[in-house]
Amino acid sequence: MTAHASTTTVSWSEANARRLARQGLAAGSAVRPTSPSGAVAAMLGAHAQVLSAAELSVGLRAPGVTRADVRTALWADRTLVKAFGPRGTVHLLAAGDMPLWTGALSAVPSGAGPFSTDARMTPDQVEAVLVAVGDALDGAELTIDELSDEVVGRTGPWAGDLVMPAFQGMWPRWRQVLHLAGHRGALCYGPNRGRKATYTAPGVTPLPGPEALAALVGRYLHAYGPATSAHFARWLAAPRGWAGQLFASLAGEGAIEEVVLEDCGPAWVAAGDTGFGAAPARGVRLLPYFDAFAIASRPRERLFPGAAHQRALAGGQAGNFPVLLVDGQVAGVWHQRRSGRRIAVTVEPLAELGAGRLRALEEQVARVGEVMEGTATLSVGEVTVGAHA
Template sequence: MTTRARATVTVSWPEANTRRLARQHLAAPAPSASASASPAEAVGAMLGAHAQVLSAAELSVGLRGDGLTRTDVRAALWAEGTGESGRTTLVKTFGPRGTVHLLPVADLSLWTGALSAVPTGPNLFSKDARMTPDQVEAVVAAVGDALQGVELTVDELSDEVVARTGPWAGDLVMPAFQTMWPRWRQVLHLAGHRGALAYAPNRGRKATYTNPGCTPMPGPAALAALVERYLYAYGPATPAHFARWLAAPKRWAAEQFASSAASGAIEEVEFADEGSAWVVAGDTDFPDEPARGVRLLPYFDAFTIASHPRERLFPGTAYERALGGGQAGNYPVLLVDGTVAGVWHQRRSGRRIAVTVEPLKPLPAPRLRDLEEQVERVAAIMEGTAELTVGTVTVGPHA
């Protein structure tokens, strides 16, 4: 019988939170030009920018660099205006939790290797709508083949997949947005995780897809690397935190941590109210000073999604006001000294951006000035002119 060594390092919540903010390029004051992150570096630091709403991803990335704008993010994603045709540093595809993310092109092999090795949950589709394992493999292969060297809308891709696999793939059996989708679309995100599909520039208002030409890294090596990157960005963390971030089984996540611990890649610490948690081996330096300053983070910003314990990041009334059933990201949030202290909303009309911020407690004059500066920074990133109102946010989540 082996006895696990007792953790010798104790990490407080303020220490962990302050280091996470710094590693996310969110520490106050704003990053200097010498320390500023490029779009790809910013996305790499946060482990992917949630991009279901692309404007939110643009703001997430822009906040982490000095002078970055949404145009810079679009240039990194689509090579627009760079003068380097076809050269991109970001890719839009299916990332953690099967949701649309921006990821660094340089890390795509690691991401696809890791995500394709994460166990899938129970099949929630009806028996008549499900696909057999062989059908899943056939569809993923057909998607990859159909998208080689071209950009197709989902309808064009559907025609190609059905032609390569059979009429069964086109059966309208998936309920979706008051209509029915063809059977094959239930594995669209899996094709992204396998490296067979990524987004291409929109064709008018229609999304298009292409094959990014990525060869996934072997699963075990990719997962080990992802554990270390997660702990570097968001540690100390537990296997349960990692599982929640990936939407993966807790037991499986515990096995990944145990494997990394056995190899000496990660080490155990005592963390706040969580008890045992993990960091990258040797990565036990934490700042002495607590976080300071004001930040406005958009929907589903990676910092609010991946940071735990959530009760510490969303203290008191923030847990009820800024979360949806315990789920982070439903509201853009106001951070004051590193914790959620309110919600906000923006409404754009041309270049005018009307920003309403609802602090959960009155802000003193110095914090109001900081807030005004943050609103101006949001406007600069989004290439508009901001008007600030401090008051109640009346719209609901995802508005």
């Protein structure tokens, strides 16, 4: 690092190496998460629309952790919560972080939404639905149909009007605020009842919005900094102007500090968090679908350089392909196919791997097998499976 006019300049290599180390993804990292909740907290939530991918994201960061450990943490120990997280998508979140998450996410401004005028709800109707959801789920675990009946019964027939386009039909009006109920702390996922998901109340009290947002920005910058307010806005699916004002306010309070990030210009870290090692990232890693590191790290063209930008992104969107990291950058894609306890892993590198990296890749594949409680074998070749929707 070099200093210019009292502002620290951080290279992409330095930033990337620190991000990897702080998530337990660096080769030979001395500090790695020791529990599912620790791994989830370090990455700021594991995307869990595909739960098996979330289990793998966690296990690949925390030595010895398997998918059974993740499920125990989620449904028995309750140190993890399956809830609506950043971008309104389903995540595993650390239970201890739920006051922060609900306080921060409920303070993020939202627009009118993608719904037609005749499908929208008034602010009073939104509040009525949120109260109804919280009351219905207090001490209960309900399927979506059971919850819908409760909400309509507690609010009125208007909440049940089938006005929302769904996969093979129409959903009732109230469901457009399902994720908002999660952000407000009124709703999270419960254990499945057979093949049906259930919802329950997380039993948390959200932190006040300003306090929660300040804490979330600090956590985000610790994990993915240096970063700009625009990076934060994309990660959170928040308005860019609002995020810029938030960062300016925190900078004025001395909570965050400006640096210069290579290929980005001015960026931010938490105040005083300007230490970066000189050693670049080394090693081979496999990351599953929708892994938090691949989605949140910016600038994206540095993480997905050259051919990786075309092969491992779906229309510029990260997460739709599982990726191979070589020395901290995306260098290929991979896929797994399970049959009983056997897991066939196909890896498509974008450049030839030497003997040492092939051995490291074999170790990663073996770890995939351990996490998923099976026996994994490696094939190097073309991945013919397309991007996940």
